[in-house]
Every structure is written in structure tokens, then in C-alpha cells.
Amino acid sequence: MTCPAEEPRVRGVIRSDVVHLLPPYGTAYGLLDERTADYDCALKSDVYTLGDWVGDHVEVIGPLSVTDQGLPVMRVTRLQLLTAQ
Numbered sequence: 218m219t220c221p222a223e224e225p226r227v228r229g230v231i232r233s234d235v236v237h238l239l240p241p242y243g244t245a246y247g248l249l250d251e252r253t254a255d256y257d258c259a260l261k262s263d264v265y266t267l268g269d270w271v272g273d274h275v276e277v278i279g280p281l282s283v284t285d286q287g288l289p290v291m292r293v294t295r296l297q298l299l300t301a302q
Contacts, residue, residue: 226277226278229274231260231272232246232248232272233271241287244267246259257288258290259289259291262293264296272302273301275296275297275298276296276297277296278294279291279292279293
């Protein structure tokens with residue numbers, strides 16, 4: 218019997234960036250790594266309204282899809298607030 222693979226977990230700040238994220242990824246939301254000042258992944262969700270979490274430091278969990286655009290896209294299935302804006 219095999220164990221199901223654990224979904225990836227990523228921490229950062231949710232940002233909205235219509236100019237840089239919407240055209241290539243189909244979403245305006247990304248998870249920003251404040252240490253590097255760069256996006257770790259683009260975010261999509263059928264469970265959460267990501268706009269409600271913009272500016273908050275969160276941990277997001279969900280499957281990642283690799284794209285040829287440069288960033289992976291995470292379909293967020295769980296979100297935990299770490300620090301509010």
C-alpha cells in the first residue's frame with residue numbers, strides 16, 4: 218500500500234499583479250517571497266477568494282502545475298493565515 222503524496226506547502230505574501238501575472242498565468246495573484254522580492258508561484262483557487270488575502274503572510278497548500286511561462290501555478294486547496302496585513 219502506498220501513501221498519497223503530500224501536497225506542496227509554500228509561505229509568502231499574497232500580492233495582486235494584473236500587469237505581470239494575469240496575461241501569462243490567467244490569474245492576478247501570486248505568492249511573493251519577501252526575502253528575494255520575487256514570486257514563488259502564481260495562485261488560483263476554487264475554494265478561496267484570494268483577493269481577500271492580498272497583503273497577508275500565509276501558507277498555501279495545493280497541487281503545483283509546471284508552466285513554460287517561468288512560474289509554477291498552485292491551485293490553492295488550503296490556506297492558513299500566518300500574519301495579517
